[in-house]
Amino acid sequence: MVNKTEKIPGKPLCVAGFRIFRGALVPRAQSRVLGDILQVIEQAPLFSPMTPYGRKMSVRMTSAGRLGWYSDRSGYRYVDRHPSGTSWPSIPDSVLEIWQVFLPDAPQPESCLVNYYGEGARMGLHQDRDEGDFSFPVLSVSLGDDALFRMGGTARRGKTSSIWLKSGDVVVIGGAARLAYHGIDRIRSGSSSLVPGGGRVNLTLRVVR
Ligand SMILES: O=C(O)CCC(=O)C(=O)O
């Protein structure tokens, strides 16, 4: 249930090769997707991963799909089970529909990372490079509180630009930007009432292989 005007995705805002589709999900679609993701979280509760450097991440996360992104002292990787030992729940149809609209020619994503940002949570500048295949874009969906998204190039210390992502925005990170650095500097706590109890939920869909 993507915005009708975006059924054939309109012209995106392009920043550093990142394609940003403002308001791609209308409020009703945002509620539907969030409801489905809250069910995922019930089956596979959010946890706080440890970085390979031994620091607890401020973002809490879980996954849906065949593979989930995971991190601990052994490094960043994809695993086929939640830390509790159960398989990850399936990616909800409402989420796959978004992928289908924006990336009809790509294979189905094998992973939907669910990031939860409470007050003060952030995600440092990084590349998405734990997948075995970088031929396909990464698609990200923002739900809930506004987030300041920083985008750079493929060099660690290159120039960056930032944009506030809002609930319902979709970002497609492909082509020259597939391995570009990006991160979330901060969220604007209380800027949306979509997520019960507040905060921001980000979905990151990826083909992993
Ligand atoms: O929260 C976001 O918008 C970005 C998340 C992200 O970059 C990631 O999980 O790799």
Ligand SMILES: [Mn+2]
């Ligand atoms: Mn990322």
